[in-house]
Amino acid sequence: STLQSKNQEKDKEEKEDKEDENKEEDNGSQQNRTSRRKNYQRRNGDEKKARGERSQKRDRGKTAPNKDQKESENKEKKTMKRGKEGENKQKKDRKNSISSSSNSSDEESLSEEELAMLKEQVEQKKKLISTMRNKPWRMVKKLSVLREAQDFVEKFEGALGKGKGKKLYAYKMMMAKKWVKFKRDFENFKTQCIPWEMKIKEVESHFGSSVASYFIFLRWMYGVNLVLFGLIFGLVIIPEVLMGMPYGSLPRKTVPRAEQATAMDFSVLWDFEGYIKYSALFYGYYNNQRTIGWLKYRLPMAYFMVGISVFGYSLMVVIRSMARNANESTADGDDDNFIFSWKMFTSWDYLIGNPETADNKFASITTSFKESIVDEQESNKDENIHLRRFLRVLANVLIICCLCGSGYLIYFVVKRSQTFSKMQNVGWYERNEVEIVMSLLGMFCPPLFETIAALENYHPRIGLKWQLGRIFALFLGNLYTFLLALMDDVNEKLAEEDVVKNITHWTLLGHHNSSAGNDSTVTPRPLDPADVPRGPCWETTVGIEFVRLTVSDILVTYITILVGDFIRACFVRFVNYCWCWDLEAGFPSYAEFDISGNVLGLVFNQGMIWMGSFYAPGLVGINVLRLLTSMYFQCWAVMSSNVPHERVFKASKSNNFYMGLVLLILFLSLLPVAYTIMSLPPSFDCGPFSGKKRMYDVIQETIELDFPLFVAKIFSYVANPGLIIPAILLMVNFTNTSRTEYKPHRRVLANISFFVHK
Amino acid sequence: MRWKSKTPCSQKSEEPIQPTSLSLFLRLFYRYRDLAPQLVPLDYSDNPAVTLPYELIGSMPELKDNPFRQRIAEVFSEHGDGNMTLDDFLDMFSVLSEMAPRDLKAYYAFKIYDFNNDDYICKSDLEKTVNKLTRNELTPEEVSLVCEKVIYEADVDNDGKLSLADFQRMIIRAPDFLSTFHIRI
Numbered sequence: 001s002t003l004q005s006k007n008q009e010k011d012k013e014e015k016e017d018k019e020d021e022n023k024e025e026d027n028g029s030q031q032n033r034t035s036r037r038k039n040y041q042r043r044n045g046d047e048k049k050a051r052g053e054r055s056q057k058r059d060r061g062k063t064a065p066n067k068d069q070k071e072s073e074n075k076e077k078k079t080m081k082r083g084k085e086g087e088n089k090q091k092k093d094r095k096n097s098i099s100s101s102s103n104s105s106d107e108e109s110l111s112e113e114e115l116a117m118l119k120e121q122v123e124q125k126k127k128l129i130s131t132m133r134n135k136p137w138r139m140v141k142k143l144s145v146l147r148e149a150q151d152f153v154e155k156f157e158g159a160l161g162k163g164k165g166k167k168l169y170a171y172k173m174m175m176a177k178k179w180v181k182f183k184r185d186f187e188n189f190k191t192q193c194i195p196w197e198m199k200i201k202e203v204e205s206h207f208g209s210s211v212a213s214y215f216i217f218l219r220w221m222y223g224v225n226l227v228l229f230g231l232i233f234g235l236v237i238i239p240e241v242l243m244g245m246p247y248g249s250l251p252r253k254t255v256p257r258a259e260q261a262t263a264m265d266f267s268v269l270w271d272f273e274g275y276i277k278y279s280a281l282f283y284g285y286y287n288n289q290r291t292i293g294w295l296k297y298r299l300p301m302a303y304f305m306v307g308i309s310v311f312g313y314s315l316m317v318v319i320r321s322m323a324r325n326a327n328e329s330t331a332d333g334d335d336d337n338f339i340f341s342w343k344m345f346t347s348w349d350y351l352i353g354n355p356e357t358a359d360n361k362f363a364s365i366t367t368s369f370k371e372s373i374v375d376e377q378e379s380n381k382d383e384n385i386h387l388r389r390f391l392r393v394l395a396n397v398l399i400i401c402c403l404c405g406s407g408y409l410i411y412f413v414v415k416r417s418q419t420f421s422k423m424q425n426v427g428w429y430e431r432n433e434v435e436i437v438m439s440l441l442g443m444f445c446p447p448l449f450e451t452i453a454a455l456e457n458y459h460p461r462i463g464l465k466w467q468l469g470r471i472f473a474l475f476l477g478n479l480y481t482f483l484l485a486l487m488d489d490v491n492e493k494l495a496e497e498d499v500v501k502n503i504t505h506w507t508l509l510g511h512h513n514s515s516a517g518n519d520s521t522v523t524p525r526p527l528d529p530a531d532v533p534r535g536p537c538w539e540t541t542v543g544i545e546f547v548r549l550t551v552s553d554i555l556v557t558y559i560t561i562l563v564g565d566f567i568r569a570c571f572v573r574f575v576n577y578c579w580c581w582d583l584e585a586g587f588p589s590y591a592e593f594d595i596s597g598n599v600l601g602l603v604f605n606q607g608m609i610w611m612g613s614f615y616a617p618g619l620v621g622i623n624v625l626r627l628l629t630s631m632y633f634q635c636w637a638v639m640s641s642n643v644p645h646e647r648v649f650k651a652s653k654s655n656n657f658y659m660g661l662v663l664l665i666l667f668l669s670l671l672p673v674a675y676t677i678m679s680l681p682p683s684f685d686c687g688p689f690s691g692k693k694r695m696y697d698v699i700q701e702t703i704e705l706d707f708p709l710f711v712a713k714i715f716s717y718v719a720n721p722g723l724i725i726p727a728i729l730l731m732v733n734f735t736n737t738s739r740t741e742y743k744p745h746r747r748v749l750a751n752i753s754f755f756v757h758k
Numbered sequence: 759m760r761w762k763s764k765t766p767c768s769q770k771s772e773e774p775i776q777p778t779s780l781s782l783f784l785r786l787f788y789r790y791r792d793l794a795p796q797l798v799p800l801d802y803s804d805n806p807a808v809t810l811p812y813e814l815i816g817s818m819p820e821l822k823d824n825p826f827r828q829r830i831a832e833v834f835s836e837h838g839d840g841n842m843t844l845d846d847f848l849d850m851f852s853v854l855s856e857m858a859p860r861d862l863k864a865y866y867a868f869k870i871y872d873f874n875n876d877d878y879i880c881k882s883d884l885e886k887t888v889n890k891l892t893r894n895e896l897t898p899e900e901v902s903l904v905c906e907k908v909i910y911e912a913d914v915d916n917d918g919k920l921s922l923a924d925f926q927r928m929i930i931r932a933p934d935f936l937s938t939f940h941i942r943i
Binding site (some may be wrong): 139191349350355 | 823888926941942
């Protein structure tokens with residue numbers, strides 16, 4: 001009976017043979033000798049064709065084929081290799097029966113059950129294709145199984161459509177496949193466009209993944225800023241520069257007469273006064289004309305919407321990044337159950353490609369094992385949880401005291417500076433006391449926190465997070481003090497504005513009367529824009545303050561790196577020859593890359609940008625330049641002057657922690673901007689919203705004038721606080737759930753898979 | 759580099775079968791070839807059976823400092839001797855890339871740390887691992903303590919050694935596994 005079945009199979013195979021000869025050649029199902037024979041025939045045919053094509057290729061020339069050709073050739077290479085090797089290997093899971101049975105039946109006249117069965121088979125094959133990459137098979141096997149599945153799907157998917165609908169179905173399938181191919185090509189292209197990949201790899205192989213994670217974060221930040229820059233530049237600055245009134249035509253666009261003498265001085269320009277102040281970089285330059293140019297571009301509306309969408313886009317990008325990170329990571333790293341196992345199997349960083357780093361790594365792993373062994377032996381003696389808890393509470397109390405102390409100190413100094421500003425003969429120290437105190441606090445508090453944190457006895461990664469959180473709280477205090485001072489300034493300017501408004505009004509009136517008084521028929525000569533009395537324009541002042549802060553922050557960072565890392569490294573290297581003790585081993589030795597300091601600096605810098613970009617559209621451009629130069633400068637500084645950390649620990653989950661910080665800063669920087677937009681009146685003579693009662697009136701104006709009537713009615717109903725507050729709550733809820741939805745999912749999966757394996 | 763061009767295949771859509779883009783594939787091919795240009799031809803269309811000896815693989819900059827490079831080469835080589843064909847080479851780097859799924863990495867990590875290839879990580883495998891990681895700096899008692907602790911932590915079926923399931927259950931929870939079991943090329 002087995003002989004009979006074999007013969008039957010042989011007959012079926014031969015029938016298949018004849019039918020398949022006319023179909024495409026690379027069908028991957030081979031199992032026994034008969035199919036091998038079939039393949040041999042095909043191979044001969046292929047080789048002839050190949051020889052012909054090779055000669056064609058030679059004729060075309062020896063230049064490298066272009067990308068498309070290469071890709072199709074790549075696929076061909078894979079299939080050809082697969083074709084040859086498949087016949088040497090026996091494949092067990094082959095749906096040969098289905099293909100033979102469906103070959104024998106005619107495609108047009110499939111019955112209902114056959115159709116359903118066929119559909120199920122196609123679905124199964126599709127699922128196999130999509131999960132292929134998870135299977136731990138050798139590549140050769142994967143290729144052949146995939147090929148077979150793909151051929152099956154392609155052959156019979158078209159057959160699933162019935163009658164007239166068949167062509168449409170086949171067409172839809174073809175379009176879907178083309179779309180998948182296009183997406184894949186686009187993904188390939190995008191991956192190629194990612195900049196600095198080699199640079200980061202070099203840093204990673206020398207310093208481990210935690211240092212490299214800072215640079216990956218920097219690159220991500222650069223991408224976000226580039227998009228924001230594109231938005232602002234394209235939708236606000238360019239239209240105003242191209243289609244708006246030029247410099248000198250309006251009072252707000254002209255340097256006042258009194259300042260014109262010094263407007264070009266470098267010191268003035270460095271302070272962002274003079275010509276820079278009256279340029280498209282700042283809020284005050286923009287005209288409040290409702291539409292500009294022949295395109296009727298609504299600039300005030302665009303300015304407002306771009307300001308809002310800057311925050312909206314940043315929020316979306318941060319949340320998406322967090323969701324992606326949460327998807328990849330699983331349970332918390334504080335799990336104490338697998339300390340030794342994880343040390344053994346995950347402590348070696350496979351990215352290390354440098355002998356010095358490898359030496360460091362071996363040393364740190366040895367130390368880490370020894371520490372754990374000691375801990376284990378200690379804990380076998382007695383577990384004093386109470387002492388540890390007490391120490392941690394004590395440490396937290398001390399640190400809270402420090403934070404309150406620094407907060408009060410800043411408050412006190414700011415109050416004092418306000419009294420100083422009223423006095424006359426103030427020295428250099430009194431004028432800069434606030435900045436000096438803030439810098440000193442920023443320099444000395446973090447090491448103080450680290451010393452106190454030694455009481456807590458946490459794992460370094462957790463200790464780093466606590467440290468970051470505390471420095472964050474410290475910087476936050478600084479930031480909000482700065483904002484308070486700024487608000488005081490703004491309120492003063494608002495009070496001043498009323499006075500200036502009157503003066504301007506009367507000056508203009510007086511000018512008209514005087515110029516028209518002599519000759520009533522002549523139209524009054526307009527007052528030169530440089531002579532019109534100006535309002536204080538608080539928005540531009542705020543913008544200037546943020547730009548100054550950003551620029552000084554950039555300078556301080558670069559100088560710190562230059563002096564603290566590079567000069568120090570030069571000193572240690574060259575003076576070591578003639579120094580009493582070994583500079584390289586003892587103090588000061590080479591610097592280690594300060595990950596937490598740099599990350600916080602980056603995050604806070606971004607917060608400044610978000611706060612200031614509404615009032616100084618050019619600020620994002622400055623930041624893009626800063627991030628670009630930072631990448632090259634810091635890569636160079638790290639490679640030339642830093643040494644790998646002694647305790648090399650992994651970045652891993654820190655990514656989401658950084659993103660959490662960014663999210664928090666985003667909300668915190670949204671608050672002041674939202675407050676000023678909602679509750680402060682815009683200046684009367686500068687900016688795109690001048691003349692309105694509140695900035696958001698521009699929306700109402702646009703709706704009333706540009707949209708049909710019913711839209712205005714709808715908006716007036718929707719703008720009810722009773723609707724808006726629930727909407728905001730829903731949005732917050734949604735962002736929260738989208739951030740966390742993958743975490744429990746993954747953990748549940750891990751637990752289930754454990755039970756399944758058991 | 760000459761491959762055949764054949765039309766039916768290029769019209770088909772392709773699911774990404776391996777997490778390598780075309781440029782990465784080319785990069786890997788050139789890296790493989792650079793190890794021994796006289797042995798590896800540019801033309802792979804007639805499927806030459808070229809195997810590079812382990813010494814060449816182990817001298818690559820990405821691997822030369824890795825204490826487990828011999829095991830990695832052995833696991834991915836066709837006959838388990840460390841000599842790799844182009845397919846094995848591609849396999850290796852695609853599993854070790856950052857795009858490979860976690861379960862796949864866990865499977866191969868298990869095979870790498872199973873020195874005697876008996877499908878279990880037993881105490882002798884653990885001892886070898888620790889000694890490779892610390893370059894024999896721990897005393898035998900310390901090594902023994904570490905191995906016992908590992909078996910105590912991860913062995914669920916209580917047979918004194920780690921099976922694939924034990925290993926996977928333990929490694930899936932590890933926060934650092936994906937970022938350390940990763941080679942960028």
